[in-house]
Amino acid sequence: MTDTRKRPAPQDDVRGLEEGLRALAHDVPPEGLAERIAGDLRALPPPRRSPLLRLRELLPRPAVTWAYRLATLLLLGGILWGVRDLVSVRRRSETAPGQAPGVSLVSGGKGPEAPSKVRVTFVFKAPEAGSVAVAGTFNDWDTAKDPMSRGKDGEWVLQMDLAPGQYEYQFVVDGTRFVPDPNALEEREDGLGNANAVLRL
Amino acid sequence: MLVENVLNGDAESFTPLVRAYTPPLYNLAFKMTGGGESAAEAVQETFFRAYRDLGRYDGRARVLSWLYGICVNVCHDAGKRSRKAREREEPIGDGPGESLAAPGPDAEETMSRRQEEGRLRGCLQRLPGTLRAALLLRYQEELPVGEVAAQLEIGVSAAKMRIRRGLEMLRGLCSEGPRGGTP
Numbered sequence: 001m002t003d004t005r006k007r008p009a010p011q012d013d014v015r016g017l018e019e020g021l022r023a024l025a026h027d028v029p030p031e032g033l034a035e036r037i038a039g040d041l042r043a044l045p046p047p048r049r050s051p052l053l054r055l056r057e058l059l060p061r062p063a064v065t066w067a068y069r070l071a072t073l074l075l076l077g078g079i080l081w082g083v084r085d086l087v088s089v090r091r092r093s094e095t096a097p098g099q100a101p102g103v104s105l106v107s108g109g110k111g112p113e114a115p116s117k118v119r120v121t122f123v124f125k126a127p128e129a130g131s132v133a134v135a136g137t138f139n140d141w142d143t144a145k146d147p148m149s150r151g152k153d154g155e156w157v158l159q160m161d162l163a164p165g166q167y168e169y170q171f172v173v174d175g176t177r178f179v180p181d182p183n184a185l186e187e188r189e190d191g192l193g194n195a196n197a198v199l200r201l
Numbered sequence: 202m203l204v205e206n207v208l209n210g211d212a213e214s215f216t217p218l219v220r221a222y223t224p225p226l227y228n229l230a231f232k233m234t235g236g237g238e239s240a241a242e243a244v245q246e247t248f249f250r251a252y253r254d255l256g257r258y259d260g261r262a263r264v265l266s267w268l269y270g271i272c273v274n275v276c277h278d279a280g281k282r283s284r285k286a287r288e289r290e291e292p293i294g295d296g297p298g299e300s301l302a303a304p305g306p307d308a309e310e311t312m313s314r315r316q317e318e319g320r321l322r323g324c325l326q327r328l329p330g331t332l333r334a335a336l337l338l339r340y341q342e343e344l345p346v347g348e349v350a351a352q353l354e355i356g357v358s359a360a361k362m363r364i365r366r367g368l369e370m371l372r373g374l375c376s377e378g379p380r381g382g383t384p
Contacts, residue, residue, distance in 0.1 A: 021340035027231035047255035
């Protein structure tokens with residue numbers, strides 16, 4: 001039915017491309033380019049240190065280091081506080097019917113404490129697709145690691161157990177085409193003209 | 202440190218940096234822009250911006266990595282400016298594969314390697330600039346993913362995503378076969 005007999009695995013293709021890119025010959029600048037640039041730069045006014053960096057240099061090194069550490073701690077504390085709220089909001093919303101987008105959640109914990117893993121079901125409808133996978137921050141955007149199974153009516157399904165946290169993902173159709181989750185509750189620009197679905201657990 | 206010397210008034214200390222980093226920047230710019238003259242201009246503009254903004258360099262990244270970041274931005278800007286003009290001109294065919302360095306010892310082998318390389322260069326040129334930059338920084342300039350992310354001013358996860366997608370898209374383009382010369 002399909003023509004997969006002698007074709008190399010997708011990851012082998014990719015490895016070959018990685019090697020090909022590494023092996024591309026280095027392009028050499030025309031003779032005298034560096035000297036010409038250096039000469040042109042001499043005509044410019046000398047650069048000045050930015051006032052912010054100058055201030056940082058005036059402060060003793062340990063003070064700067066401790067200021068960074070303190071700021072990081074405060075930031076982490078704020079994030080943890082926010083995540084705690086979100087998890088509890090999500091748990092409450094799980095019980096509400098009609099909330100299921102392309103992803104449905106089943107908490108793996110018992111009692112009020114946060115679960116160590118959360119079962120997530122990805123669902124994507126693509127009757128015309130030959131294969132669908134999920135790629136995201138949970139698998140380093142690997143397009144081959146988490147393939148979905150074809151269900152009835154052209155629905156592709158995959159269950160995963162993920163640690164609580166925030167993830168971004170897209171569906172990968174036929175190995176190369178990235179498709180945003182049409183049912184995502186939250187999206188974030190991926191910088192390439194598409195939107196990653198945001199999953200908060 | 203040379204940067205320190207320049208900021209302390211010794212402008213001549215910038216010259217060794219220009220000499221040392223012109224070749225790697227030219228290599229990046231050539232593959233980003235796909236052409237010789239615009240690559241030289243991009244390198245020049247990179248050093249101009251770096252010199253102008255040297256006071257803001259905080260020493261956290263290596264100087265060369267910092268310059269790579271500037272160079273990528275310069276190439277993106279140049280690409281945006283020239284896109285309209287380029288569209289009016291004729292397609293250049295598979296030009297990017299032409300100016301290659303160091304010929305190999307065996308002529309036939311060199312020929313087929315050149316063809317293969319020319320094809321890969323052609324496909325690389327058809328990638329979106331953001332993906333091309335991520336691939337070149339990672340595989341040609343051999344920066345770790347963290348540095349690629351820092352120089353493209355994106356998160357590590359986004360850098361991994363661009364590298365993955367770049368490779369996937371490149372695979373798709375290369376499997377389509379050569380196309381550049383058809384009218």
